[in-house]
Amino acid sequence: MSRSLVKFAAIILVIAAILYVGLYGLDFTDKVRIPGVLDEDGITQGLDLKGGTVIVYKAQTDNPTDDNMDTVVSMLRTRLDGQGYTEATLTRQGTDKVRVELPDVQDAQQAVETLGATAQLKFVDSNNEEVMNGSDVKNATAEYGQTEQGLSSSSYYISLELTDEGRDKFATATQRIAGQSADNTNYIAILMDDQPLSVPRVSEKIDSNSCIITGNFDAESAKALAANIKSGQLPFSLEQVEVRTVSATLGDEAMKNAVTAGIIGLILVMLFMLLFYRLLGLMADIALVGYVGIVLIIISNLHVNLTLPGIAGIILSIGMAVDANVVIFERIKEELKLGKTVRSAVDAGFNRALSAVIDSNVTTIISAVILWLLGTGTIKGFGITLLIGIVVSMLSAIFVTKFLLKQMIGMNVKQLWLYGINGTRQEVGSLKGGKA
Amino acid sequence: MFDIVKKKWIFLGISIALCAISIISLIVQGFNLDTDFAGGMAVTYEINEAFTVAEVQEIVDNALGNDQSPSSVQQSGNEVIVKFGFDNSLQTDEERSDFSMTKIAAITSALQEKYGTPAPAEDANAVDENSEDTAAPDASATPEASASAQPDATASATPEDSEAATAEASEAPADATAASPEASAAPEQPATGVVLKNQDIVSPSTGQELARSAMWMSILACIAILLYVTFRFEFTSGVVAVVALTHDVLVLLGVYSVLQLSVDTNFIAAVLTVLGYSINNTIVIMDRIRENTRHARKETYGEIANSSILQTMTRSINTTITTLLTIGMVYILGVPSIQVFSLPIIIGIVVGFYSSVFVSGPLWAMWRDSGVKNKKKAVAK
Numbered sequence: 010m011s012r013s014l015v016k017f018a019a020i021i022l023v024i025a026a027i028l029y030v031g032l033y034g035l036d037f038t039d040k041v042r043i044p045g046v047l048d049e050d051g052i053t054q055g056l057d058l059k060g061g062t063v064i065v066y067k068a069q070t071d072n073p074t075d076d077n078m079d080t081v082v083s084m085l086r087t088r089l090d091g092q093g094y095t096e097a098t099l100t101r102q103g104t105d106k107v108r109v110e111l112p113d114v115q116d117a118q119q120a121v122e123t124l125g126a127t128a129q130l131k132f133v134d135s136n137n138e139e140v141m142n143g144s145d146v147k148n149a150t151a152e153y154g155q156t157e158q159g160l161s162s163s164s165y166y167i168s169l170e171l172t173d174e175g176r177d178k179f180a181t182a183t184q185r186i187a188g189q190s191a192d193n194t195n196y197i198a199i200l201m202d203d204q205p206l207s208v209p210r211v212s213e214k215i216d217s218n219s220c221i222i223t224g225n226f227d228a229e230s231a232k233a234l235a236a237n238i239k240s241g242q243l244p245f246s247l248e249q250v251e252v253r254t255v256s257a258t259l260g261d262e263a264m265k266n267a268v269t270a271g272i273i274g275l276i277l278v279m280l281f282m283l284l285f286y287r288l289l290g291l292m293a294d295i296a297l298v299g300y301v302g303i304v305l306i307i308i309s310n311l312h313v314n315l316t317l318p319g320i321a322g323i324i325l326s327i328g329m330a331v332d333a334n335v336v337i338f339e340r341i342k343e344e345l346k347l348g349k350t351v352r353s354a355v356d357a358g359f360n361r362a363l364s365a366v367i368d369s370n371v372t373t374i375i376s377a378v379i380l381w382l383l384g385t386g387t388i389k390g391f392g393i394t395l396l397i398g399i400v401v402s403m404l405s406a407i408f409v410t411k412f413l414l415k416q417m418i419g420m421n422v423k424q425l426w427l428y429g430i431n432g433t434r435q436e437v438g439s440l441k442g443g444k445a
Numbered sequence: 446m447f448d449i450v451k452k453k454w455i456f457l458g459i460s461i462a463l464c465a466i467s468i469i470s471l472i473v474q475g476f477n478l479d480t481d482f483a484g485g486m487a488v489t490y491e492i493n494e495a496f497t498v499a500e501v502q503e504i505v506d507n508a509l510g511n512d513q514s515p516s517s518v519q520q521s522g523n524e525v526i527v528k529f530g531f532d533n534s535l536q537t538d539e540e541r542s543d544f545s546m547t548k549i550a551a552i553t554s555a556l557q558e559k560y561g562t563p564a565p566a567e568d569a570n571a572v573d574e575n576s577e578d579t580a581a582p583d584a585s586a587t588p589e590a591s592a593s594a595q596p597d598a599t600a601s602a603t604p605e606d607s608e609a610a611t612a613e614a615s616e617a618p619a620d621a622t623a624a625s626p627e628a629s630a631a632p633e634q635p636a637t638g639v640v641l642k643n644q645d646i647v648s649p650s651t652g653q654e655l656a657r658s659a660m661w662m663s664i665l666a667c668i669a670i671l672l673y674v675t676f677r678f679e680f681t682s683g684v685v686a687v688v689a690l691t692h693d694v695l696v697l698l699g700v701y702s703v704l705q706l707s708v709d710t711n712f713i714a715a716v717l718t719v720l721g722y723s724i725n726n727t728i729v730i731m732d733r734i735r736e737n738t739r740h741a742r743k744e745t746y747g748e749i750a751n752s753s754i755l756q757t758m759t760r761s762i763n764t765t766i767t768t769l770l771t772i773g774m775v776y777i778l779g780v781p782s783i784q785v786f787s788l789p790i791i792i793g794i795v796v797g798f799y800s801s802v803f804v805s806g807p808l809w810a811m812w813r814d815s816g817v818k819n820k821k822k823a824v825a826k
Contacts, residue, residue: 057782065651067538103654121546248538250648252545259643263780270778274771281767318714318786321775325790328771329722332764336729339760365732368677369725372686375669376721380714383662388714395718 013419020412024299031305044309051309055316055390058264060257061112066125066247068105077244082107084240088124091236092229102385107247113257123230125247127202128237132182135194140182145175147218149238151231165231167222167238176218184214201234202246263317271324275301282331286338288417288427293334296409300330303401308394316390326398333370333406337362338429345430351423355414363407370403450751453807460692460804467699476702479709482656484649485530486545488552491523491640494560501525501556508555509548524642527552531649538648545646553641561638659713663694666720674731682731685809686724689800693723696796697789707785715789722768722790723797726761727805733757734809746813750806758802765798 034045044051056063068081082099085107089097098110109124130143148170154163171179182197189195190212199206199222206224226234279297282290304323308315341358349357377399380392449456480487492501502518505527509516516529529548535541667687675683694716701708733753741749769791776787 067648067650069538103658246539249542249646250538250651252644252646254642254644256642259780259782263783266778266780267775267783270774271771273778274774277770277774278767281763281770285763317783318711321772321779321783321786321790322718324775325718325768325772328768329725329764331767332725335760335763335767339757339763343756361736364735365729368674368732369728371673372670372724372728373721375673376666376717379662379666379669380717383658383665384714384717385658388710388717391714391718395721 013416017413017416017420020409020416021295024295024302024409027299027302027306029302031302031309034309043306046305046309048309053312053314054260054264055314055319056110056112057255057317058260058315059112060255060260061110062114062255063251063253064109064111064121064124064249065102065251066107066109067250068245069248070105070245073105073245078105078107081243081247084243085109085124087240088128088233088236091239092123092233106250108385114254121249121252123233123237125249126237127243127246128240129200129202129242130238131200131203132179133198133200134182134186135189135196140186140197141171141175141178143238143242145172145178146170146238147172147175149235151226151228151235152221153228153231164223165226165228166224167226167231167235169220169222169238171218171220173218176216179220180214180216183211183216186211187213201237206234260317264320267317267320267324271320271327274324275327278328278331282334286334286429288422289334289338289341289414289429292410292413292417293331293338293406295413296334296405297327297330299409300402300405301327303405304397307397307401313393313397314390315394318388318391319394322391322394323398326395326402329373329399330402330405333362333366333403334410336365336369337406337410342429345425345428351425351428352418354428355411355418359407359411366403366407370399373399447755448751449754449803450747450807450810453803453811456803457807460696460800463696463699464692467695467702470699470702474702474705476698476708477705478652479707480528480645480647481709482652483530484647484652485528486549486647487526487528487643487645488549488641489524489526489643490553490556491642492525492556492560493523493563493637493640496525496560498525500559501527504555504559505529505552508551538650541648542646549641549644549646553639556639563638563640655710655713659716662713662717663720666717667691670724674728678731678735681809681812682734685805685812686727686731688808689727689797689805690720690724692800692804693719693793693797697793700792701789706788709785711782711786712789715786715793718790719793719797723793723800726757726764726798726801729760730754730757730801730806731809734806745810746817747807747810750810754802754806761798761802765794768794 030043030045032045032047034043034048034051036042046052066085068078073081078101082101085099086097089095089099089109089111094111094114096112098112100108100110102108128143130146131139132141133139146169150168151165152168153165186195186197195212196208196210198208206222209223275297279294282293282297284290286293304326307313308323313319337358340362341354344354344357344361345351347354374396377392377396380388381396382392384392476482498518498520501520502516505516505518509529516527519526519528531541532544535544667690670690671683671687673683674686697716697719700706701712730753733756734750737744737749737753744752772787772790772794776784776791779787
C-alpha cells in the first residue's frame with residue numbers, strides 16, 4: 010500500500026509541475042528556458058487575436074509555375090522588409106496565391122497596392138524605345154532633400170545606383186537624346202509599370218553611376234517605390250483578392266472571454282466527472298489537469314499560431330478529452346456489475362475499451378489532419394490545435410488514468426460506491442439478468 | 446428493454462424528414478452567405494458622434510452612387526458595419542480591387558465629412574485628395590496611386606513643364622535626412638470623429654474557391670474515414686458511419702439554410718469538426734457491435750445492434766454532455782466571432798448524438814439482416 014501511495018503522490022506532483030511549467034514556463038538560465046503560456050513569448054497569437062492585416066494576392070496570369078510563385082514570395086519578402094514590415098509572414102496559398110499577414114498593422118492601404126505591383130522600371134526615350142530598365146539598377150533608396158540646386162523646397166525622391174552596364178547604357182542614351190534638343194524631344198520618361206513617374210529633360214551626356222527619380226512622392230510612397238525597384242520586377246503583377254484588418258482591441262476581448270469560458274468549462278467537466286464517476290472521476294480529473302498542462306506546454310513551445318477558432322478547438326478538446334475516460338469507466342462499471350473484483354474489472358475495462366478509444370479518436374484525427382494540411386488561415390490553426398488536443402487526450406486517458414487507478418487499487422480502495430456503483434453487487438447483477 | 450431497432454422507422458423517419466427539409470431548403474433558398482463567401486466588402490467604422498443607422502445608410506448610399514448592389518448598415522454600440530458587394534460589371538481582379546479601394550475611401554471621407562475626422566488636418570487633406578481621384582478610372586484610393594496619377598498628367602501635357610523633374614546625373618543634392626515627420630502621424634488620437642477599424646475585402650472568386658476546397662476536404666475526410674472503418678471493422682460499418690456523417694452535416698447545413706444564419710469561413714471549420722467528431726459515438730457503438738457479434742450465437746443482427754446501442758448509451762450521453770459543457774461555455778461567454786464558430790459545433794454534436802444512437806445501429810442491422818434474408822432466399826431456391 011505504501012508503495013502505491015508514494016507512486017500516487019509522485020504522479021500528482023509531476024502533474025502539478027507540468028501545469029506549473031505550462032502556465033509559467035521554466036527558466037534554467039536566461040537562454041535555456043521553456044516558455045509558459047503566461048510568458049511574454051509564450052503564445053504566438055494569430056492575427057485575429059493580435060490585430061493586423063491579412064492580404065491575399067492572386068497572380069494575374071494563367072497557371073504560374075511553382076518557381077515563379079517562389080520567386081514572388083521571396084521578392085515580396087524583400088519588399089516587405091524594405092518597407093519596414095519585418096514581422097510579416099508570407100505563405101503560399103493554392104497554386105496562384107500568396108497570403109501576407111501583417112501583424113499590428115491596422116492601416117495597410119498604402120502597402121496593399123504597392124506590394125503587388127509588378128515594379129517594372131523602364132527609362133524610355135521620346136520614341137518610346139527602352140533605354141534602360143530595372144535590371145540596370147544596383148540599388149535604390151528613398152531620400153529627402155533639394156532635388157535641384159537653387160530650389161528652395163525639399164521633397165522626397167528616389168536615388169538610384171546603376172550597375173556598370175547601366176551606366177554605359179545611360180551614358181550612350183543621354184548623349185544621343187541630348188542631341189535631339191532641336192525638335193524638343195530631348196527627354197527621357199521614367200515609367201513604373203507603364204505609369205510615368207517623371208519626365209526629365211536631357212541637355213547633355215550623363216556619365217555617372219547614380220541618378221535620381223523625382224515625382225510627387227511622400228515619405229512612404231518613396232520608400233515603397235525604392236523597395237520595389239530594389240527587389241526587382243515580379244514575373245507578373247499581383248492583385249489583392251482579399252484584404253482583412255482586425256483591430257487589436259477586438260482580439261484582446263475575444264481572448265479574455267475565451268479563457269474565462271475555458272476555465273469555467275474545465276471546472277464544469279471536472280465536477281460532472283466527479284459526481285458521476287466518483288473516485289474514477291477524480292482520477293480522470295487529475296489526468297485532465299495534466300492534459301491541460303501538456304497542451305499548454307506544447308502550444309507555447311511549438312509556437313503554434315493560436316487563432317480564435319484554435320482556442321475554441323482547445324476548449325472543445327477539454328470536453329472531448331474525458332471521452333476516452335468515459336468509455337473506459339463505463340466499461341469498468343459494467344465489469345464490476347458482472348461481479349468481477351475491482352482489480353480485474355479495471356484491467357478488463359481498459360483492455361476492452363481500448364479499441365473503441367483508438368478507433369473513435371483516429372477518425373477525429375483524420376479530420377483534424379485534413380484541416381491542418383489543406384485548410385488556410387484560421388481553419389489551419391483550428392486543425393492543429395484539435396490534432397494536438399486529441400492525441401494528447403487519448404494518451405493521457407490511456408496511460409495516466411490507468412496508472413492512477415492502479416495505484417488506487419494498490420491502496421486497497423475497493424468500495425464499489427467509490428467506483429460509481431450504487432447498491433450491492435447482487436442487486437446490480439439481477440438488474441442485468443436478461444443479458445445474453 | 447427499450448428497443449430502438451424495432452422502432453427504427455420512427456427514428457429513421459425523423460432523420461429522413463430532416464434531411465428532406467434540409468435539401469429542399471438548400472435548393473430553394475440556399476445560404477445566407479457572409480462576405481467571406483459571397484465576396485464583397487465589410488467595413489467597420491467607429492463613430493464618436495451621435496448618429497442614426499438611417500443617417501449612415503443614406504451617406505453610404507450617396508457615396509456608393511447608383512451603380513451599386515445594395516448596401517447594408519448594422520449598428521453595434523458606437524460602431525457600424527457597412528457591407529456592400531461588387532458591381533456585377535467588374536470582370537477582373539484588378540477592376541474589383543480598384544473598385545473596393547475607391548468605394549471604401551469614398552464612404553470613409555463621406556462619413557468623416559459628416560461626423561468629423563479623428564486626425565489632424567493634414568490627414569483630412571489626404572483623404573480629400575483620394576476621393577477626388579475616384580473619377581479617374583485607373584486611380585485607386587491610395588496615396589501611391591494619386592502620386593503616380595499626377596506625373597501622368599505632366600507627361601501628357603508635353604515635357605516642357607517638367608522643370609521640377611530632373612535627371613541631371615547627380616551627386617544626390619543636399620544631405621538628405623531620412624527622418625519622415627508625417628510618416629508617424631498615426632499614434633494616439635482622442636476618440637473623436639470617424640475611425641475605420643476593420644475592413645474585409647473579399648473577391649467573389651475567393652468564396653467560390655473556399656467552398657470548393659471545403660467540399661474537397663469533406664469528401665477526402667469521408668473517403669479516409671470510410672477506408673479506415675472498413676479496414677478496422679467491415680464495409681457495412683464504414684458505409685453506415687459515412688451515411689451517419691453525411692446526415693449530420695446535411696442537417697447542420699439545413700439548420701443554417703432554414704434559419705438563414707450567416708455562413709462564413711469559420712462555419713467550414715465547424716462543419717469539418719462535426720465531420721470528425723460526430724462519428725465518435727457511431728464508432729463506439731460499432732465497436733460494441735463488433736465485440737457482441739463475436740460472442741453472439743442465435744441473436745439476430747437487430748438484437749445485437751439494439752443491445753450494443755443500449756450498453757453504450759450512458760457513455761454516449763455523458764460524452765455529449767461534457768463536450769457540450771465546454772463548447773457551450775464558449776458560446777455563452779464568447780465574443781460574436783467565436784459564437785459564430787461554436788454554434789454549428791453545438792448543433793452538430795446534438796445531431797451527431799441522434800444519428801449515432803438512433804440511426805447508425807438500426808441502419809447497420811437492416812443491411813446485415815437483409816444480407817441474411819437474401820442468403821436464405823438463395824438457399825431456398
